[in-house]
Amino acid sequence: MVTILGVAAAAIGISFLIFCWVGFHQTARSLEERRKSQRAFPLHRKQAGKNRQVAIFLGTILSAAVLHGQTHSAGSSIAAAGGSTDVQQQTPAAPPTASTADTSSAPLAAPAMVGPLHTAAPNTFDAGPFGKLAFTGVLSGFGYWQSNPAATDQAARADISNGQLFLQKTSGLVQYFIQAGAYNIPALGTPFLSTRNTIRDFFGPLPQAYLKLAPKGDFSLLIGKLPTLIGAEDTFTFQNLNIERGLLWNQENAVNRGMQLNYNKGKVSGSLAWNDGFYSNRYNWLTGSVTYAFSSADSLEFVASGNLGRTAYSSVATPLYQNNSSIYNAIYTHTASRWMVEPYFQYTRVPTDSRIGVARTTATAGGAILGDYTFSNHLSLSGRVEYIGSTGTSRNGAVNLIYGPGSGAWSVTTTPTYQTKNFFARAELSATQAVNYTPGDALGSAGDNSSQVRGVIETGFMF
DSSP: OOOHHHHHHHHHHHHHHHHHHHHHHHHHHHHHHHHHHSOOOOOSOOOOOOOOOOOHHHHHHHHHHHHTTOOOOOOOOSTTOOOOOOTTTOOOSOOOGGGTTOGGGSOOSSSOOOSSOOOOOOEEEEOGGGOEEEEEEEEEEEEEEESSOOTTSOSEEEEEEEEEEEEEEOSSSEEEEEEEEEEOOOBTTSOOOOHHHHHHHTTTTOOEEEEEEOOSSSEEEEEEEEEOSOSSSOSSGGGSSSSSBOTGGGGSOOEEEEEEEEEEETTEEEEEEEEOTTTOSOOOEEEEEEEEESSSSEEEEEEEEEESSOOOOOOSSSOHHHHTOEEEEEEEEEEETTEEEEEEEEEEEEOOBGGGTBOSOEEEEEEEEEEEEEOSSSEEEEEEEEEEEEOOOTTTTOOOSSSSTTOEEEEEEEEEEEEETTEEEEEEEEEEEEESOOTTSSBSTTSOBOEEEEEEEEEEEEO
């Protein structure tokens, strides 16, 4: 008998393969046309529209907050909250072609945007002693339906996905970035949280805020609440190819409190960070990343990160085992005309430690392929396929990192996106399948279901 999961997975898989084939075919054809005409296809969409001016007093209040080091210390995480936003290395995926000559109207590097969405051109204003500031934001909502919801979840609901403001100073020796407001962080294979509970249990109403020292040269230093260097996916919905984060992201951290040193020269860039890992407020994590750009279209990044000590503390945002792990990534990115593809590999390891209940070293290994194809200035299609597995069994003392000791899971996701000027709308269909799971630790109200299908719609404005 054909199950709902099978039908959904087949439909998503076929759509993803078609879009992959179309993308590679279009890339080959574009390269041939380029050789003949010596003209490259435009790399980016046009961005139009003038944004509304924001009151100076809001910028002054938020700036004062970050400059005085205020952070919200609420606990946080889905048993695996992750994301990746390399402040130094990532840039918006689709800056407007028409504005490249006018840097004041070009999208800013923070928050990082993998695509296909792109932020509005920033408003700028003089905030007196706080300098010349730039301001952007996002306002969006989402609704979803899912099969086999967890006991703490619902089959369908709607909520705010983003109500965030981004304020930053991007010039001079002393710079800063402030991200404030409401957000939700949906991830495959884990229960949805309400936006109110997400803010309370994760990173508070000020999820990211940092001071940047940028002397002339190749180095810069960041201090504050920073986006993680780990993984290929960023934390918030609007930053990514897909609305929901994937299974590999569930083993990663998302926001760190600490400091980060960046280096960027020529084809090589890198970062070294000392922070509190999974938002633990215990500063014992060290993370390093190195990226080499073979060309303007191809780059390879390596990331290594881990807890150098032991953290017995845990919370929603600080899962005990993941926060005592080490994490390694290899991420390759290729862009060509309308097409982008990003395969990456991840390995994590939780060492034996009887004092936190780890009787046997347990590891996960997984891989994912993310891709996006742009059909026009307004329409694109993104997809993700991934698999992750863990080692050990409950009999030999391995801990639960996915859906029980020794379990694994695969997923497939497709997300068409439409954006015109500041407005965007996108839909998503995903299927998740647990394998070798432990009854009670998997999906569904009793944790004994192996599959889950989700449909999500998100719409809103970038301003």
